[in-house]
Amino acid sequence: SIYLKMLADEKDTAYIPFKNGVVKVTANNTELLNFIDVDGYIWENQIINREFKKVTDFTNDFQDFIRKVSANDDERTKSLELTLGYLIHTYKDKTDQKAVIFNDQEIDDNPNGGSGKSLVLTSLSNFRKLIKIDGKSFDPKKSDFVYQRVNLDTQILSFDDVKKNFNFESLFSLITEGITLEYKGQDAIKLPVQQSPKILITTNYTIGAVSYTHLRTHETGRN
Secondary structure: OOOOOEOOOEOOEEEEEEOOEEEEEOOOOEEEEOHHHOOOEOOHHHOEOOOOOOOOOOOOHHHHHHHHHOOOOHHHHHHHHHHHHHHHOOOOOOOOOOEEEEEOOOOOOOOOOOOOHHHHHHHHHOOOOEEEEEOOOOOOOOOOOOOOOOOOOOOEEEEEEEOOOOOHHHHHHHHHHOEEEOOOOOOOEEEOHHHOOEEEEEEOOOOOOOOHHHHHHEEEEEO
16 A cells, blocks of 8 residues: 555645635635645545635625524524534544534424525535435444445535434444444455544434533534
């Protein structure tokens, strides 16, 4: 095997590749770099298939959508925008791991769909390589190959529309220790936390948080 240094986000810097270069994003600046000027290789299917153009007016339909699903509340809008930024920024601190949960505005045992969760997933997939797993049929005990659609280039792993009474504890090792990729007829690949995808869960139900471990390993985004 040959070791390749892949381009990775840093704590204070994100890199988003487009057709015409790599956008370097920091808190105060956005800069378009040539591919040859970045320190690392880039997976071809992580490159966004359009050219980057810098704009000064950020008013758009998606911004309006985010505000509306946040009930036009300033604090909720800011919270959702920060959550989306966290998911797009692929840097992971092994000492502070989280799972992001998108739930409905009314959190109870009755499902309330149609609140825009799927559209948010689609928006994220336009920036980062996102793999979606059917949350209703997900059961890690049934097969060793539950993550066979996940690859080394996967940046967000979404458990979409998980069922009522979803066993959140089944994801603890995935969140805190990394992911093991197993494919039929091939050796398993163990990815540490820093190289594994960020975890996103969408649901129409509540997810129990009954222990300190739960509180340490998940954040809730209500939309």
